[in-house]
Amino acid sequence: MAQVRQVQVTFDCAEPERVARFWCEVLGYVVPPPPAGFDSWDAFVESLPPERRDAAFAIVDPTGAGPRLFFQKVPEGKVVKNRVHLDVRVGTGLVGDERVAALEAECARLTALGGRKVRLMLADGFDESCLVMQDVEGNEFCLD
16 A cells, blocks of 8 residues: 655755745745744854855745645756646636636736746647746746
């Protein structure tokens, strides 16, 4: 019998906290409490060697239902399309113009936060409409 495991989604990025805070706004996630023994994340970061500061940041679903998202600093920039991406479910149960309106409204909200609209993919008789976006560092995700 298979064992159910928790999943963490990890993003490689240049500015972990900036990308994490964008995703907090997208998903309603929060920054977890600092590690034991620290009054704040700033105090924890100051305890690290200089080369480890600002190297990573994590956010969590406040309900505990969704996976932890972890953002780690890497030296190389993004050069190709993601092989894995998140689908942000904003149009569930909606079809046609009502669905497109919901996708476009969420796209406008996320664009104001630094996201970028890539393209709207209209329903094709098999799949419902979805909207492809990029986060603040160019990682693709879909509003569907």
